[in-house]
Amino acid sequence: MDAFVVGIDVSKDRLDVHVAPDGKAFFVANDAAGIEALAGRLCEMAVKLVALEATGGFERLAAAALSAAGLPVAVVNPAQVRSFADALGKRAKTDPIDAAVIARFAAASGVEARPLPDAQGRLLADLVARRRQIMTMLVAEEARLKRAAERELKKSITRLIAALRRELDSLDESLDALIRKSPLWRIKEDLLVSVPGIGKRIARTLIADLPELGRLGGKEIASLAGLAPFTRQSGTWRGKSFIGGGRTHVRAALFMGALVAARRNPVLKAFRDRLVMAGKPKMVAIIAVARKLLTILNAIIRDQKPWQPT
Structure with missing residues (x-):
């Protein structure tokens, strides 16, 4: 029996599924019941790989549940899939078409299933990403403060900068606590920061990402x-x-x-x-x-x- 490669296009409310090479296409709801039904259906097939696009977090529930069901899961880079679609001349873009392109990309590029991060790993990555977002906002507000001329405007920006710095301190405390809970992460962080030029922020980015x-x-x-x-x-x-x-x-x-x-x-x-x-x-x-x-x-x-x- 031929092994199947499954491409899944993920949106907030549904999962469009394409099975290669037989071309079967269907969709399920992107919720616990829909994903459970999808896992049961795929487990009855000889599935070589299930490939999903990274879509800002909407793929996490499906990826985790399908992996827990014993299916080989890979989360693929959407930019690479889009380039592959352009190479195929696929200008039309709908969810079913995208699912078929993902399946073809996974089959052609030799993508391999990799272990997915556990809940603590996902939390660490989310906290590190949130810290980056706060830093971006803080840099932007500090630049606005330098350009601001009106007193009221300066006061507003200064209040927001103070709030962002407090949030940054809170995130750092959360990251410290999370790292302390994991002996593996503590050891890895200590090893990384032993290199001159590597501080905690860079070390935690490497551990998470x-x-x-x-x-x-x-x-x-x-x-x-x-x-x-x-x-x-x-x-x-x-x-x-x-x-x-x-x-x-x-x-x-x-x-x-x-x-x-x-x-x-x-x-x-x-x-x-x-x-x-x-x-x-x-x-x-x-x-x-x-x-x-x-x-x-x-x-x-x-x-x-x-x-x-x-």
Whole structure:
């Protein structure tokens, strides 16, 4: 019997399902009863993979329930699915069409099922994401305060800034408490912050958003973080290499860590200086430092040994 690949397009109220290669299509409600019925139906089939798009959290209930039912589940990147659809010439966009494209993408790209984070892991990721949101709002309000001329406007912005800072402190306390509850997270955080240039904020971003750290090779982890350069060439023409894709928040955190490490970490500072002396642009050198920093962090978590300058 052929193994089936199932694509699911997720919306707030329903799940559109497409089964490849036989082309069966149907939908169920995106609630406990609908997902239970879907799991029962899929468990009767020889399912190789169930692929769902990441849709801002609406996919979590379905992904968790289907995985708990013993089905191999993968949450796929919607940008990659959209690019795949463009390559197929699929300009029309409806939920059933999207489900079929997801199934074809999963079958063609070799996506593999991965363990889903547990409730504590999801909570950590949500708190880290919420902290980023508060920081974004805080930076925006501080910029507005600098431009504000009227007294009443300044008072309003100042009150909001104070409230945002209180909320930031509250989130940090919640994150501290959550990390303390997990011996594994405590150990991982201590190992990460042992590296000059890595503070608690970056460490917690990596713990929450890059759980594969320490379990993959250097090239694979760099690709996940969006720090693996891709080559552009055709015939004798050689273009500049660029980085992109991957997990944006992880890449941003590592970039900030690289800026600090290029000044305070003697090993990475020497590495950056060598690149600049060799004629590399400063931005290229910092990106190289970020990738080397990630390689070091990956090895530290893999070997469970803190930073050693040698």
